[in-house]
Structures are given as C-alpha cells and as structure tokens.
Amino acid sequence: MSTFELKKKILGASAVAIALFVFSPKFAEAADVTAVVLPNGGECLAVGQAYTIQFSWSGSNVEHVALYYRTDGQQPTHLDSSLIKHPINVPQQGTTWDWTPSSGDISETGRVWVDGHAHSHASLSTWDASDANFAVRSSCAASITGGAPPSVIILPPNILQIDTSRIGTSTALIRWATSWFSFTKLSYGTSSEVYTHEFSIDPYEGRLNHEAVLAELLPETTYYFVLTTGPTTGAERVVEKHATSSEYVFQTLPIPDTVPPGPVRNVFGVPANKGAILSWLNPPDPDFDEVLILRRTDRFAEKPDDGGDFVFREAVPYYVDGALENGKTYYYSLFSYDRNKNASLPEKLKIIPADNFPLPPVVPRNASGTYESIKLPRVxxxxxxxxxxxxxxxxxxxxxxxxxxxxxxxxxxxxxxxxxxxxxxxxxxxxxxxxxxxxxxxxxxxxxxxxxxxxxxxxxxxxxxTPLDPLRSMLAKLVEAGRRVGEMIQKLGGESGVAGTDLEGFRWKRMLRFGSIGSDVRALQKFLASDPVLYPEGKVTGYFGRETHIAVQRFQERYNIADARDKELGLFGVVGPKTRAKLNELVDTGIIPVVAPRQLVSIEAERFNPETVIISRGDTIEWINNHIFPSWPASDEHPTHTNYPEFDALRGFQKGEKFSFTFWKEGEWEYHDHLNPIRTGNIIVR
Known part of the structure; x- marks a missing residue:
C-alpha cells in the first residue's frame, strides 16, 4: 500500500498548508503495491514555495520511488522528462521529498505521479491523480472556484511498534507508530474483548508517533486494549476506512510493599567455649525472606546500617558463631527481611562466651545445603x-x-x-x-x-x-491450712471419743461440711479410709477438706443418698441427716465398706487387653502401660472426651506407669487412647 501527501514548507519548517493528491493505478506489475486515493482536488500551489511530498508503501518489491509532475493529464512513462526526483531509496531516505514549483510548472491541471519499483526496474507500479487536479500559480491569494471534488476513499495506515514497557501501579504509557499521518483511538478494559474505557487522539492532529497516558488504573490488574486507526483528513467529504489492531495485554504493578515483616520470635542464646549459639523462630509473614544478624562489641545495633559485623544472612532459624573471645561481651541484633528488603525492628541478645559449655557437635548438611535431621531424646x-x-x-x-x-x-x-x-x-x-x-x-x-x-x-x-480460678485457689489454701491444723490435732492425740480404729457405738450427731474440725471428722475419715475406692488418700487429720468432701460424694453416690435436689442446694458432699443416718446404720450393724474389686487392663502395642470389661457400679479399673510409647486412656469422643468427661487420664503415661478410675455411672462407655486413637476399648457398668 502507498499513500502520498503534499505539505507546504515555510523556512524549512513543517507544512502549514497541506495539499493532498488522488492517485489511482494505471498498471500494476507488482502485486504488492496498492493504489491509495487522497482528497486534494482544487488546492493552489504557489511558485517559489517549497512543498513536501509525503508517501508510504508496503511490499517487499518497492525499493526505489520516482516522483513526477504532469500538466497534461497524461500518465508519465517510466523516468520520462516529467521526473521530479529519482531514485528515492526506501526506507533509507525516508518517505518525504521537498519540491518547489517553478514558473514553468504553472498550470490549472497539475498532478503529481509516483511509481514504486525494484532496483532492477523490473517490478513497476504507477499511480495517477485523476480526481485530484490542483493549480500551480504565481500567487495563491484567490481560491479556486468551481464545484467540490467528489468524495474519495482513504485506506487506513498500518499500526507499528506498539510499546507497553512503561507501566506503573495506577498509570500506563502506551506508545505506537503509524505508517503515515493518522489519528488513533485506544480502547481498554479489565476483561478480554470488553473495553469500558477509551483514549482518543484528536483526528485533526494527525501524527506518525502516538502515545496515550492511561490514569486511575487499578494496581496489580490485567488490562486488555486494542488500537483503532484512520487517516487524518480534515475534510467532511472523505469516507474513511479504519483498521483495528489485535488485542494487547499489560498488567499494572502492585502497590509497593513498605511494611516490614514481624521480628523474629523466641530468641534464645547459649554461650559456648569461644563461641555462641543463637536460635529463634522466624516470623509467620508470608513474604518473609531471610534474617540478618549484626554483631557488635560495644552496644546493640538499632538498624541494619548501624555498623558492626554482618555475621549471618540466611532463612534458617539458627546460627553458631565461632572464634570469639571468652569473657568478652557480644551484642547481637537480629533483623528479619521480606522479599522487598523491608527490615523489621531488631531482636537483641547479649552473650558472653565461656569455657564451661563446649560447642555442640556439628550437624552435617546434605546435598541440598540443609542440615541433616538428628533424632533427639525427648524430655x-x-x-x-x-x-x-x-x-x-x-x-x-x-x-x-x-x-x-x-x-x-x-x-x-x-x-x-x-x-x-x-x-x-x-x-x-x-x-x-x-x-x-x-x-x-x-x-x-x-x-x-x-x-x-x-x-x-x-x-x-x-x-x-486446667488453671485454678482465684476462689478455688483460696479454698485450696484453706484446705492446706486445715490439713496442717488436722496434723497438729493428730500430734496432740486428738479429741476423746474415738480410740484406735474401733468405731463400735460411735454416732455422728452434727452436720459436717467443708472446713469442719473435730473427732467426728476423724471418725468419718477412718470409716471412709477402710475403702480405698471411696477415700484412696486415707488421711485421718480431723479436718474436713477437699479430699474428704470428694470421699463423702462417692459414699453418697454408692448408696444413692444425694438426689438432684440436694446437688442443686449444694448438699452434695455434705454430711447431712440422710448421710448421718446411713453412716450410723452401717456402724450399728457392724457393716463397714468393702474394698471394691479392681479390674486390670494391659496397654499393649496394638490394643487394650482385654478390650471389653464388665464391672459393677463403684468398681475400679486399673490400666498399666506395657508398651514403649506413652498412652492416654480417655472416654469417647476423640479428641474432646465428652461422653464421660471424668474418665480422662489427662496426660500420657509412660511404660510401667499406671492409671486407675472408679466408675459410678451405669452404662456402656467406649474409650480410646488419645495418643493413638486406633487403640479402643469398652467398659460396661451394670
């Protein structure tokens, strides 16, 4: 495709008056050259005034351009006497040529012709200006009269050299070029083929090099755009044809990260013989990158450029510093960095090397540069x-x-x-x-x-x-004080009325509750201690404390003494009328509590043995761990143990340790090993 344009030049500057010419093909020996029609009929060119002829082309066969001026309406022959300039080497010499009409060129029917050809002149295409006659006169003060030239068609210029390299967080500078003077519209949006915004260049300000500054963009967002281009005309009679580019994409930059990561945590240091060992936890920030350690011998570094020795810069959470001087103080400042090189505030550690702690054995690194895993014994x-x-x-x-x-x-x-x-x-x-x-x-x-x-x-x-609340903590202190009082009473021989372990004839006459002191409390404790299931502690102090309170609750559950109403009134664990009556009845009849049988369950590698145990209400089961790993018996469901919350060992028991529990609730209770939930068992309480 070739296009041609004539511009007036004043003192060597760019043209102000523009004369454009219409060309149509007379013959086309080269298939890659296309006629272009430009609307410039009726223009006046002045003798002695310089004009610039501007043209463009497409196709690999066009290597030379020849320009002609004819006044007789006839097509020139190749390189005849009407030649203005030849050769114009394209693209080395560009796409313009200056021409100044002389007095011999005066005519009312002037036309400019052009042909494009190869170096060999074997491939030739020629255009004329049959619809765009112009006048060359000695003066152009008066305009040409007559009817307006017919409407003509303008083919669009090519879009070239699209540049999207200058993209910011909220702005984008898009640059491109066109093959000849044209206007361009840029349409863009955040979805492919959906363009919600537009940037237009005034169609009356044609240019070869274009740019659009897009503002108020979203950061870190993908944008899609197309360019629509057309020729610059300034004439209403022109029927323009536009070209649209393919879709292009750019992405705005993210907002710069200036927020530093959190500092390292739980910094821990150990002095060693002529060395120091530092350990810490890296921050959980997702953009954490590495830790920098700055060491000084006079003070702590407050920022990374505060002087001293950079002794460490890695992401691993430990560092062994060697070749230090024993007895000398070393100040370590640890800074965490993110991937944008923002630094945290320092965590500080002061270490004085000493010969009483040798450096630990070196942990070897593997082929990937990380440290080998070493199996440590547990606490x-x-x-x-x-x-x-x-x-x-x-x-x-x-x-x-x-x-x-x-x-x-x-x-x-x-x-x-x-x-x-x-x-x-x-x-x-x-x-x-x-x-x-x-x-x-x-x-x-x-x-x-x-x-x-x-x-x-x-x-x-x-x-x-489970932590104690303040009230329970105060009660625990009172219990301890009561225990000491009971011990003092016991050392003094106690009060009369109860001798040895013989309770025959003894009768409880008053209400006993938490904090009660006396011989009747000692008698109660002796009675309950005869059954380790009820009162496994077996302490006889004369003081009614927490352990005695729980033992009374067990006694009441065994004999169905305390009902729901008693529990609501806070009488559960209090020796009231019903509990006293039962105690006196058992003493009068000579019946004392019998030690409940204990069922044994062995904790083995794959199971509880036996897996199912049938017991009576008030019976006790004792578990012994015969496996090398710890075990934690507890009721279902895992891991909350809510089916029978009291049935919970609350910790793992090591090999050889025992755990026992007395079952007061009837029913079928499934349980498991909290540390190995596939190990399960079943307790049936009748």
Missing part, C-alpha cells in the same frame, strides 16, 4: 500443677550432646500435634515454666519438645491441665 518426667490463673510445668532435659533447649507449645482444648501447633510460650534450657494469665476453668494442652542448634525437634511429651 522426661513432665508434670503439671494448678496455680491461680495458670499452670506450672516441670520436666527433665535429655542428656544428649546435641541438645540445646526445649520449646513449650500451648493449645486450647487439646494437645498440640507438633512443635508449632499452637502458641510457643517458652524456649530455653530451664526445666520448669509457669504459664500465667490463663482463663480459669479452661483446659489447656501442652507439648514439650527438645531441640538441637539446627532446630531438629524431638518427639513431644504432653500433658493437659
């Missing part, structure tokens, strides 16, 4: 104690050369499954920890895991505990 003798709004834990650390510390994890309602299943509440080398400010009455599961300096974790030791 032993884990125990818990209820404290006011908290839980006190104790354990024994393993004796292993790779051992560095322990990590305690807390999970509400159940046991943690791994070292990170819950909240890490402690990380260090101590053998005890008190977890404070907990919600009283709520069940908390704890896992204690040993780890080495490469953060290899042992299997866990587990326990469940």
């Amino acid at each position: 032993a003798n884990l125990s818990s104690e209820q404290v006011e709004n908290g839980v006190a834990l104790k354990w024994t650390n393993p004796e292993d050369p790779h051992f560095l510390g322990v990590q305690v994890v807390r999970l509400e309602g159940s046991l943690p499954a791994n070292p990170f299943d819950g909240k890490v509440v402690f990380r260090g080398q101590a053998t005890s920890y008190t977890d404070a400010r907990l919600e009283s009455g709520k069940k908390y599961g704890y896992g204690v895991f040993a780890f080495d300096w490469a953060n290899n974790f042992s299997s866990g030791s587990f326990i469940v505990e």
Whole structure:
C-alpha cells in the first residue's frame, strides 16, 4: 500500500498548508503495491514555495520511488522528462521529498505521479491523480472556484511498534507508530474483548508517533486494549476506512510493599567455649525472606546500617558463631527481611562466651545445603500443677550432646500435634515454666519438645491441665491450712471419743461440711479410709477438706443418698441427716465398706487387653502401660472426651506407669487412647 501527501514548507519548517493528491493505478506489475486515493482536488500551489511530498508503501518489491509532475493529464512513462526526483531509496531516505514549483510548472491541471519499483526496474507500479487536479500559480491569494471534488476513499495506515514497557501501579504509557499521518483511538478494559474505557487522539492532529497516558488504573490488574486507526483528513467529504489492531495485554504493578515483616520470635542464646549459639523462630509473614544478624562489641545495633559485623544472612532459624573471645561481651541484633528488603525492628541478645559449655557437635548438611535431621531424646518426667490463673510445668532435659533447649507449645482444648501447633510460650534450657494469665476453668494442652542448634525437634511429651480460678485457689489454701491444723490435732492425740480404729457405738450427731474440725471428722475419715475406692488418700487429720468432701460424694453416690435436689442446694458432699443416718446404720450393724474389686487392663502395642470389661457400679479399673510409647486412656469422643468427661487420664503415661478410675455411672462407655486413637476399648457398668 502507498499513500502520498503534499505539505507546504515555510523556512524549512513543517507544512502549514497541506495539499493532498488522488492517485489511482494505471498498471500494476507488482502485486504488492496498492493504489491509495487522497482528497486534494482544487488546492493552489504557489511558485517559489517549497512543498513536501509525503508517501508510504508496503511490499517487499518497492525499493526505489520516482516522483513526477504532469500538466497534461497524461500518465508519465517510466523516468520520462516529467521526473521530479529519482531514485528515492526506501526506507533509507525516508518517505518525504521537498519540491518547489517553478514558473514553468504553472498550470490549472497539475498532478503529481509516483511509481514504486525494484532496483532492477523490473517490478513497476504507477499511480495517477485523476480526481485530484490542483493549480500551480504565481500567487495563491484567490481560491479556486468551481464545484467540490467528489468524495474519495482513504485506506487506513498500518499500526507499528506498539510499546507497553512503561507501566506503573495506577498509570500506563502506551506508545505506537503509524505508517503515515493518522489519528488513533485506544480502547481498554479489565476483561478480554470488553473495553469500558477509551483514549482518543484528536483526528485533526494527525501524527506518525502516538502515545496515550492511561490514569486511575487499578494496581496489580490485567488490562486488555486494542488500537483503532484512520487517516487524518480534515475534510467532511472523505469516507474513511479504519483498521483495528489485535488485542494487547499489560498488567499494572502492585502497590509497593513498605511494611516490614514481624521480628523474629523466641530468641534464645547459649554461650559456648569461644563461641555462641543463637536460635529463634522466624516470623509467620508470608513474604518473609531471610534474617540478618549484626554483631557488635560495644552496644546493640538499632538498624541494619548501624555498623558492626554482618555475621549471618540466611532463612534458617539458627546460627553458631565461632572464634570469639571468652569473657568478652557480644551484642547481637537480629533483623528479619521480606522479599522487598523491608527490615523489621531488631531482636537483641547479649552473650558472653565461656569455657564451661563446649560447642555442640556439628550437624552435617546434605546435598541440598540443609542440615541433616538428628533424632533427639525427648524430655522426661513432665508434670503439671494448678496455680491461680495458670499452670506450672516441670520436666527433665535429655542428656544428649546435641541438645540445646526445649520449646513449650500451648493449645486450647487439646494437645498440640507438633512443635508449632499452637502458641510457643517458652524456649530455653530451664526445666520448669509457669504459664500465667490463663482463663480459669479452661483446659489447656501442652507439648514439650527438645531441640538441637539446627532446630531438629524431638518427639513431644504432653500433658493437659486446667488453671485454678482465684476462689478455688483460696479454698485450696484453706484446705492446706486445715490439713496442717488436722496434723497438729493428730500430734496432740486428738479429741476423746474415738480410740484406735474401733468405731463400735460411735454416732455422728452434727452436720459436717467443708472446713469442719473435730473427732467426728476423724471418725468419718477412718470409716471412709477402710475403702480405698471411696477415700484412696486415707488421711485421718480431723479436718474436713477437699479430699474428704470428694470421699463423702462417692459414699453418697454408692448408696444413692444425694438426689438432684440436694446437688442443686449444694448438699452434695455434705454430711447431712440422710448421710448421718446411713453412716450410723452401717456402724450399728457392724457393716463397714468393702474394698471394691479392681479390674486390670494391659496397654499393649496394638490394643487394650482385654478390650471389653464388665464391672459393677463403684468398681475400679486399673490400666498399666506395657508398651514403649506413652498412652492416654480417655472416654469417647476423640479428641474432646465428652461422653464421660471424668474418665480422662489427662496426660500420657509412660511404660510401667499406671492409671486407675472408679466408675459410678451405669452404662456402656467406649474409650480410646488419645495418643493413638486406633487403640479402643469398652467398659460396661451394670
């Protein structure tokens, strides 16, 4: 395709007056050259004024262009005397040529002709301007009269060199070129082939190089756009044809991340002989990238460029620093980084190397560069104690050369499954920890895991505990005070009325409840202690405390003394008229409680043995762990144990340990091993 345009030049500047010419093919020996019609009939060109002839082409056969000016309406022959310029090498010499009409060119029927051909002149196409005559005059002050030229058709220019490289978060600069002067419209949207926005260039401001600045875009969003282009005319009689590009795509950038990640957590350091071992937990931020450690010997670094030695920059949560001086203080600042290189505030650790703690054995790295997994023994003798709004834990650390510390994890309602299943509440080398400010009455599961300096974790030791509320804590203190008072009474020989263990003739005459003191309390405790199922503690102190209270409740359940009304009134566990009557009846008839039989269940590798046990109400079952792994008998359902909540060992028992439970509720109670739920059993209470 070729197009041609004539522009007036003033002092070498770009044209102000534009004369365009109509060309149509006279012959076409080259199939890749196409006629283009331009509306410029009736224009006046002045003698002595420079004009620029502008043209374009398409096709591989066009290598030279020749320009002609004829006044006789005849088609020129190739390179005849009407030649203005030849050759114009395309594309090296561009697509324009300056022409200044002379007095010999004056005519009312002037036309410009062009042919495109190969170097060999064997491939030739020629166009004329049969519908676009113009006048060349000595002066163009007066306009040409006469009828308007007929409407003509303009083929669209080509769209070239689309550039989408300058994209921001909310703006985009799109650039492109056209094969000749044209206007272009850019249509865009966030869905393919659905264009909800438009950017248009004024069709009367034609240009070869175009750009559109799109604003108010959404960040990190894909946009689709097409370009529609057409020739610049400025004439209402022109019937324009437009071309539309294929669809293009660009994506806006995300909003820059300037938010730093959280700091590292649970930083823990151990001095070593001429060295130091640092361990921590990386932040949970999804864009966390690495940790930088800055070491100084005078103070802590407050920011990453605060001077000192950069001793570590990796993502692994541990570092062993060597070649240090014993007795010298080293200040470590740990900064976490995200992928955008935002740095957190520092976590700080001060370590003084000493020769009383050797560096642990080196943990080897595998082919991928990560540390080999080392199996550590777990902590032993884990125990818990209820404290006011908290839980006190104790354990024994393993004796292993790779051992560095322990990590305690807390999970509400159940046991943690791994070292990170819950909240890490402690990380260090101590053998005890008190977890404070907990919600009283709520069940908390704890896992204690040993780890080495490469953060290899042992299997866990587990326990469940419920914090005391302040009132129960105060009652526990009163019970302890009562116990001491009872011991003092016992040391003084007690009160008269009860001698030895003989209760014959003794009668209970007053109400006994929590806090009661006296010989009748001692007699009650002796009576109940004769049956370890009722009163396994067997303490005879003369003080009615928590253990005696529970023993009375068991006695009342065995003989169906306390009904629902008594429980509502708070009489469950109180020695009232009905309980006193039953106690006196048993003493008068010489009947004392009989030790309930104990059924034994062995905890073995794959099952409880026996799996089904049939007992009577008030009987006790004792489990003994004969397997190498801990076991935790508890009622269904797993893991909440809600079917018979009291039937719950509350912790894992090691090999050789025992657990017993007295069943007061009739029914069929299925149970399982909380630590190995496929191990199940069934208790039938009649």
